[in-house]
Amino acid sequence: MSVLVFCFLLLGAEAFMSTNHRYSNWRVADLSASVNDEACQKENVVIIGAGWGGLSCANALASSGRDVAVTVVDAAPRVGGLVRDGFDSINGTRSAEAGQHGFWDSYYNIFRFLEELPTIANIDDVLTGYAEQGQYSPRGLEAVWPVYRDSKQLPTGLAQAFYTRFLNLSPLDRMTAIPLVLAFSEFDDSKEAWEKYDQVSFRDLCVKLGVGRKMYFEAFESMILTGLFAPGAECSAAAALGMGTLVLDDRLKANLPECPQHEPLQPYFFVLSSQNAFDVRWCKGNVGEKIFDPWVEHLQSLGVEFQLSTRVQGFRTDDSKSITAIDCAVQDEDGAHELAIYADKVVFAVGGAALNRFVTCSPELAKHSDFRKFAYLRGLGVLATRLYLDTALDTPYSANACWGFDDGVGMTMFDITKLHELDGETSIIEIDYYHANSLLLMSDEDIVDKAKQDLDTILGEEARRAKVTDAAVVRLPNAVNWYSPGSYSNMPDVKSSSLHNVFFAGDICRSRHGSWSQEKAYVTGIEAANEILGRPEGTGIIKLQPDELHVSFGRDGLSAAKTVLGLGDVTRAPSLVDFLAI
Numbered sequence: 001m002s003v004l005v006f007c008f009l010l011l012g013a014e015a016f017m018s019t020n021h022r023y024s025n026w027r028v029a030d031l032s033a034s035v036n037d038e039a040c041q042k043e044n045v046v047i048i049g050a051g052w053g054g055l056s057c058a059n060a061l062a063s064s065g066r067d068v069a070v071t072v073v074d075a076a077p078r079v080g081g082l083v084r085d086g087f088d089s090i091n092g093t094r095s096a097e098a099g100q101h102g103f104w105d106s107y108y109n110i111f112r113f114l115e116e117l118p119t120i121a122n123i124d125d126v127l128t129g130y131a132e133q134g135q136y137s138p139r140g141l142e143a144v145w146p147v148y149r150d151s152k153q154l155p156t157g158l159a160q161a162f163y164t165r166f167l168n169l170s171p172l173d174r175m176t177a178i179p180l181v182l183a184f185s186e187f188d189d190s191k192e193a194w195e196k197y198d199q200v201s202f203r204d205l206c207v208k209l210g211v212g213r214k215m216y217f218e219a220f221e222s223m224i225l226t227g228l229f230a231p232g233a234e235c236s237a238a239a240a241l242g243m244g245t246l247v248l249d250d251r252l253k254a255n256l257p258e259c260p261q262h263e264p265l266q267p268y269f270f271v272l273s274s275q276n277a278f279d280v281r282w283c284k285g286n287v288g289e290k291i292f293d294p295w296v297e298h299l300q301s302l303g304v305e306f307q308l309s310t311r312v313q314g315f316r317t318d319d320s321k322s323i324t325a326i327d328c329a330v331q332d333e334d335g336a337h338e339l340a341i342y343a344d345k346v347v348f349a350v351g352g353a354a355l356n357r358f359v360t361c362s363p364e365l366a367k368h369s370d371f372r373k374f375a376y377l378r379g380l381g382v383l384a385t386r387l388y389l390d391t392a393l394d395t396p397y398s399a400n401a402c403w404g405f406d407d408g409v410g411m412t413m414f415d416i417t418k419l420h421e422l423d424g425e426t427s428i429i430e431i432d433y434y435h436a437n438s439l440l441l442m443s444d445e446d447i448v449d450k451a452k453q454d455l456d457t458i459l460g461e462e463a464r465r466a467k468v469t470d471a472a473v474v475r476l477p478n479a480v481n482w483y484s485p486g487s488y489s490n491m492p493d494v495k496s497s498s499l500h501n502v503f504f505a506g507d508i509c510r511s512r513h514g515s516w517s518q519e520k521a522y523v524t525g526i527e528a529a530n531e532i533l534g535r536p537e538g539t540g541i542i543k544l545q546p547d548e549l550h551v552s553f554g555r556d557g558l559s560a561a562k563t564v565l566g567l568g569d570v571t572r573a574p575s576l577v578d579f580l581a582i
Helices: 006-011 052-062 108-116 158-163 171-175 180-186 191-197 202-209 213-227 237-242 287-301 352-361 369-376 444-459 461-465 517-533 549-565 576-580
Strands: 043-048 068-073 102-104 133-137 140-145 280-282 305-307 310-317 323-332 335-342 345-348 379-389 399-402 410-415 428-434 468-481 502-504
Touching (some): 043 052, 052 068, 052 108, 052 517, 102 517, 171 213, 180 202, 180 237, 180 576, 191 237, 202 213, 202 237, 213 399, 213 410, 287 305, 310 352, 345 517, 352 369, 352 468, 379 444, 399 444, 428 444, 444 461, 444 468
Parallel strands (some): 043 068, 068 305, 133 399, 345 502
Antiparallel strands (some): 310 323, 379 428, 379 468, 410 428
């Protein structure tokens, strides 16, 4: 059910570059100035982007005990980028955040981090407990996602199918999805598998495998729209199957296509990693206040410096194929001025749309082939609305995925009053839309009317009687990464192959860990820090759990069959995609 999570925006394609003197004492220099001697004595690492990936990298570097000076640069005035509480309501009386933020059960690294962060007293003060969640269409309630950990443990896949209460999908409808098991089993995170499945849309894959129309549109399409933010016809089958790539155990983590001496990789669909993988905890308040502010306080105590409200405009490189300085434009209380930030290492912790803009506007980056491919990366539009009502609504479920209200648009609905544990006799409802470029064109008034009408359709007469006293409308064009067919080949690795001192972090990165969304951004931040520090791969990272027995058995059987078909070489065997002739 984590597909509900609007948290993908935390990695946002827009959250690149910036400065606020609330986090001051910069290690920077004016364009005409020189770097001071003290800064030159340390290795200067500049991180562009203050979301989960950027802060994770800063945290890993600053706590390593090495002599590293870390500066985080972001265009937003506060850490957290686009989605934190920096938006005013229409009446100007309330501050709103874009979206509601949740954390899947398999976010092992983020949960450990929150438990250990010294500026957070108790993780239960930050995150809710687990609760049932709903799925709605204009017809009404379609499904209920239970708290899976409260039920008897069954093999993953079977558990989700058995315990999820689908109100309108018959067992026969659900059985049409069984052929997808073959695709899940074959998708082994190898380069060959990504190249095969990344050229196919998820909808095409489902059609060719015989997934029923009702099953596709009422189950899979709604999950893809709220999980990958686009219709299945516009999403790579590789991204949908992997939902953040796959799990690797200690034995197999180093297996790369160019290392044939290792055994095949373990395939593992992230959200099917265990019965409890669909369980999700939500932030009890605005994520900026609950998580980012305490995190910034801790990072500052470690010596990390923040350069906010600072927009990156260009890069300087030298003959050794390294970025030496970042040219920026700053807007602060002193007005607008230019700034150069000198760097020994640079980490891009931004989304695909920001990488696209960087390479488009920088001839220095465009010289290199692994940067030019970023010109193909795109973002998708998100519309976030928050309705302040004059009465309290009795919402059956505090978090809900919705589908069918607009063609090709995903939607979620959250009861902020319940999730944030607010007192009072009124309700605050968050309704967010994904793949929503067409909706961004509407006026604020029309958007509020639409959101209220959709809420009325979901909750019925009680909602119709409620009046909107205030609202927040947040338009976020190109805000989340678009995992379109063919996009995988254009995504960055954690380390640049052309600029020796450049690294990447965020959910746009290709990673062998197997996580997704915030967890993937957090993990790749540590991976980038490990590369910078020269530490072994996987240092400081909790791996996902190994395959359950039935998954391992199915994987081994498919691998054996492909070995026979490939005359002893599994890489020469035909793919399921080849048989489907897509």
